[in-house]
Amino acid sequence: MSFLDRIAECNLWNPDNFRWFVVDGCRVGRVRQALVPRLAEFGKVFGIEDDAVTLNPGLATFAARTSEMERVVKALVDDKIVEGWRGENYAVTRSFGEPPFLQIERAAIPHFGVRAFGVHLNGFVRSAGGIRMWIGRRAKDKHTYPDMLDNMVAGGQPIGISLRDNLIKECAEEANIPREIAARAVSVGAITYCMEAPDGLKPDVQFCYDLELPADFTPRNTDGEIAEFYLWPLEQVAEIVRDTREFKFNCNLVVIDFLVRHGVIPPDHPDYVAICQGLRR
């Protein structure tokens, strides 16, 4: 297996399985063909075309679109189509920071193939022996990707909070990182991918941050989402990413990007250029 395998696994999807999801004349997502008949049952809420599902243009405001879609999503929850209600709303936009067309419950986002945004933190410690990286293991009872390895801190980006505030909040909840340390995190780039999943399509963006931690800091989870933390030499983390699927799919990309930016994957690696390109598709 190779780093490129991990990247390829995050970019598997078949456009034929989807129709555009159109809001206010913009293609903001994609709906799986199999979901279309159910959406058609909502009457005037959706217009159904050969290549698109269009939210009724009569719903002309953020509030109107949001309230009608909330009704739809709740029905899909009753159908057990949408599972794992989060009680967290995501913005529906074409590009981060643009005024959103509406907001949707997080668990429904992939069903409408809407681009989700997240913050991911590479927490690391430098020592004479090189860089070691803090890695989390997701709780066994987490609804999504239980028991898998994860970045030290990572979280989805809800509507109504800045990226940095969200990062600092997640740092506190997931790893008990004090605000004054978390505030030193440096934004280092965005990773993009598009993956078909059981619950729909994930054409997502990961905003990545590096945070060098003091050698005497030990993370402690406070929200029950991380079962355990490990401080592993970077070479060991690299091997796990390259040779296994122990990390949650998209966390692999965050680690690979870190390995590139810190010279661990060297530029004469045969896949170097393909890796750099593959992280931003």
Add this chain to the structure above:
Amino acid sequence: MSFLDRIAECNLWNPDNFRWFVVDGCRVGRVRQALVPRLAEFGKVFGIEDDAVTLNPGLATFAARTSEMERVVKALVDDKIVEGWRGENYAVTRSFGEPPFLQIERAAIPHFGVRAFGVHLNGFVRSAGGIRMWIGRRAKDKHTYPDMLDNMVAGGQPIGISLRDNLIKECAEEANIPREIAARAVSVGAITYCMEAPDGLKPDVQFCYDLELPADFTPRNTDGEIAEFYLWPLEQVAEIVRDTREFKFNCNLVVIDFLVRHGVIPPDHPDYVAICQGLRR
């Protein structure tokens, strides 16, 4: 003007203006339509097809291809089609590090639209006031892009030398950086672009390095290629890149990548994702 303008300027080209350049069954480059009639005059050296110029498959070895192409390139120099002879050979390959099909004089590389590789160094100094970056100004008598701003150290990648050795050599020649300091440079990623230029097509790869320099180090050019060095606050460098065309075209991308990786262009910048994607096309 914007950072995206700089990226777009490095990615302007029209496929209709070119035919594939095929060696040993592989598309290794592109030849401008206008050059095709001249290549046809070399008789059996090239097969001319509607969409491709193919190097005679009878030239079955590195040595045979190299020697025949050397004859062609020398004729193109006599024609004043290939200008600015460098006396430096580049590998013709699909991917860096693969066994090359042949080698070609550097000045001829864009005429055959072959992917060129280069090393680019971000030399910077940290202080309480933030990061300052060393910037070079190219000599007025340099054949290519005279008098323009440049990365502290940058050089094309000739055949037969490793990336790191080339970087260390360029560090010595361009900025008099001692080997023990240059060796601390960290590889941080590759940038790719494809640009049509007067001399052909540049579908190139830039291998980027960061080097934090001691505050008391002052660069001094030793090979006559750089006229002057400046140590500028990163914000000033960012403004020049964003608002002017004072940098050599591809050096802008190296600086933009640095600004992203060091948090100077923040993730809530409206073009952030497009910038990250645009640097690796």
